[in-house]
Amino acid sequence: MGSGGNPLMELISAIARWFDDPAHWQGAAGIPNRAGEHLLLSGAALLIAAAIGLTVGTWIGHTGRGTRLAVNLANLGRALPTLAVMAIVLPVTAAMDPELGFKVYPAIIGLVVLAIPPLLVNAYVGVSGVDREIVEAGRGTGMRERQVLWQIELPLAVPVMLAGIRSATSQIIATATLAAIFGGPGLGHYLVEGYAQLDYPMMWAGVILVAVLFVAGELVLAAVQRFLTSPGVRTGYVLASADHRARAIRGESA
Amino acid sequence: MRTTRMLALGASLLVLLSACSTGGGSKPTIKIGSDGFDEARIMAEVYAQALEAKGYNVDRAGIGLGTRDATNAALWNGQIDMKPEYVGSGLSKLGGAPTSDPAKNQAALQTAESAKGITVLGFTPGQDTNALVVRKETADQFHLTKWSDLTAVATQLKWGLATDCPTNPVCSAALKNSYGIDTTKLQVTLLDACSSAMDDALTNKTVDVAELCSTGPEIIVNGWVRLEDDKTTQPADAIAPVVRNDYLAKVDKAAFQAILDAVSAKIDTSTLAELYKEVSVDKKDLKTVAAAWLQANGFTQGTPASS
Numbered sequence: 001m002g003s004g005g006n007p008l009m010e011l012i013s014a015i016a017r018w019f020d021d022p023a024h025w026q027g028a029a030g031i032p033n034r035a036g037e038h039l040l041l042s043g044a045a046l047l048i049a050a051a052i053g054l055t056v057g058t059w060i061g062h063t064g065r066g067t068r069l070a071v072n073l074a075n076l077g078r079a080l081p082t083l084a085v086m087a088i089v090l091p092v093t094a095a096m097d098p099e100l101g102f103k104v105y106p107a108i109i110g111l112v113v114l115a116i117p118p119l120l121v122n123a124y125v126g127v128s129g130v131d132r133e134i135v136e137a138g139r140g141t142g143m144r145e146r147q148v149l150w151q152i153e154l155p156l157a158v159p160v161m162l163a164g165i166r167s168a169t170s171q172i173i174a175t176a177t178l179a180a181i182f183g184g185p186g187l188g189h190y191l192v193e194g195y196a197q198l199d200y201p202m203m204w205a206g207v208i209l210v211a212v213l214f215v216a217g218e219l220v221l222a223a224v225q226r227f228l229t230s231p232g233v234r235t236g237y238v239l240a241s242a243d244h245r246a247r248a249i250r251g252e253s254a
Numbered sequence: 255m256r257t258t259r260m261l262a263l264g265a266s267l268l269v270l271l272s273a274c275s276t277g278g279g280s281k282p283t284i285k286i287g288s289d290g291f292d293e294a295r296i297m298a299e300v301y302a303q304a305l306e307a308k309g310y311n312v313d314r315a316g317i318g319l320g321t322r323d324a325t326n327a328a329l330w331n332g333q334i335d336m337k338p339e340y341v342g343s344g345l346s347k348l349g350g351a352p353t354s355d356p357a358k359n360q361a362a363l364q365t366a367e368s369a370k371g372i373t374v375l376g377f378t379p380g381q382d383t384n385a386l387v388v389r390k391e392t393a394d395q396f397h398l399t400k401w402s403d404l405t406a407v408a409t410q411l412k413w414g415l416a417t418d419c420p421t422n423p424v425c426s427a428a429l430k431n432s433y434g435i436d437t438t439k440l441q442v443t444l445l446d447a448c449s450s451a452m453d454d455a456l457t458n459k460t461v462d463v464a465e466l467c468s469t470g471p472e473i474i475v476n477g478w479v480r481l482e483d484d485k486t487t488q489p490a491d492a493i494a495p496v497v498r499n500d501y502l503a504k505v506d507k508a509a510f511q512a513i514l515d516a517v518s519a520k521i522d523t524s525t526l527a528e529l530y531k532e533v534s535v536d537k538k539d540l541k542t543v544a545a546a547w548l549q550a551n552g553f554t555q556g557t558p559a560s561s
Contacts, residue, residue: 094455
């Protein structure tokens with residue numbers, strides 16, 4: 001029963017003691033600040049990636065132009081390890097701004113490159129996958145292109161787009177830990193310094209905190225998805241097949 | 255048909271088996287590891303190839319493993335059999351008080367490591383020391399030549415320290431106890447020790463004071479100023495291979511030690527800096543650099559190791 005001698009129980013109680021230590025809840029290296037940094041970094045990357053990925057994906061889905069180029073470029077981004085992107089851009093951004101250009105911008109750029117593929121591809125699939133008969137019916141009733149896009153295509157594409165946003169968000173939250181390698185913000189500090197100092201409770205605390213943020217992000221986005229999806233679209237079949245297509249284009253197995 | 259195939263298969267198996275037995279059947283594979291930075295990695299590779307030249311098989315998976323905390327744990331738990339160790343810093347990590355005499359440090363390190371089942375072999379005449387380095391203009395602006403000069407201006411500077419600094423006795427504790435510099439009150443960026451990230455941070459003014467290796471070629475290449483550790487808090491860090499006793503028990507210990515001691519004896523400070531530079535600045539392949547040095551110093555014959 002007792003924890004003495006059982007390494008697993010000792011580790012668990014060491015992690016509990018780590019969380020229980022008031023010093024770990026204060027200051028720049030404290031949990032609230034690091035978690036806040038992590039969310040800020042992830043949010044900034046997600047916003048930029050969404051601005052690029054959703055816009056381009058919607059545009060090519062609506063016009064059908066440049067599809068192959070855009071999708072292939074986006075998928076190329078998936079082949080670039082985030083750490084490599086960070087290391088490549090760091091000398092350039094650090095020369096522009098010694099502080100943020102070293103610690104923050106490389107991480108944001110790396111995360112944006114990471115997050116664009118699911119955003120772009122899902123926006124493209126969502127918009128282009130809307131039943132052409134519905135689109136033509138809209139045009140037949142005298143809708144302008146802008147109206148077709150905003151009133152027909154986008155509402156119907158929302159579920160697939162949101163699936164892309166959820167996918168991008170979870171990838172960003174997990175990968176944002178890399179920022180700490182260059183002294184940047186976020187929960188990665190507990191992993192990098194925990195490993196350097198071989199402080200297992202600190203490392204586990206980092207893992208647990210990232211997992212908590214990850215789950216919280218999932219829950220929030222699931223609620224948003226439910227809220228934004230128009231009642232008429234909440235049927236399973238259309239969504240499942242569109243999501244399946246998006247995965248196929250991104251090269252994932254369903 | 256079938257019998258000839260079986261015969262051919264049998265014959266090739268025999269060839270394989272005999273290749274194995276001549277290669278290292280009598281000498282068990284040694285798992286070599288090292289710290290993460292280039293100097294430690296090249297030293298590990300040099301020792302590795304010197305052993306290979308004498309018929310040992312080497313598993314290199316542990317080279318570049320991480321900080322001393324990580325490599326010590328791997329060594330003590332047997333994930334690696336050997337690593338190059340900095341005798342002074344290694345000693346202080348085990349609770350000892352290193353001096354400026356590497357022989358004393360090595361002896362004290364041996365005492366501390368004995369309990370862990372580790373033998374410390376002969377050390378190099380060459381030394382590397384933890385260095386605090388600033389850009390030329392920072393040195394001029396704040397009139398910095400030695401660590402004591404940092405005390406008064408510590409809060410005006412941005413510091414780049416190693417990721418293990420907060421718990422490393424020769425880092426945070428030394429700065430606080432000997433120089434009155436409390437690193438918890440400073441603007442500190444923690445980066446990998448002696449890494450290119452640390453160099454980049456100093457180059458781009460992300461930090462003003464960087465903790466580097468004294469043999470680090472970037473210091474000279476960039477014209478940076480290495481400050482004098484005037485209270486001699488940093489130990490004399492000669493390098494010595496540290497090896498698990500249970501591995502040494504499986505081989506001819508005297509012959510094994512003779513191979514590595516002969517290599518260590520040839521590594522002076524300028525050799526250390528040169529090897530470090532070839533890997534870190536010239537971006538040459540680790541194996542190529544080690545092979546060329548071993549050949550030039552007569553440890554291996556004509557044909558460099560193909561890799």
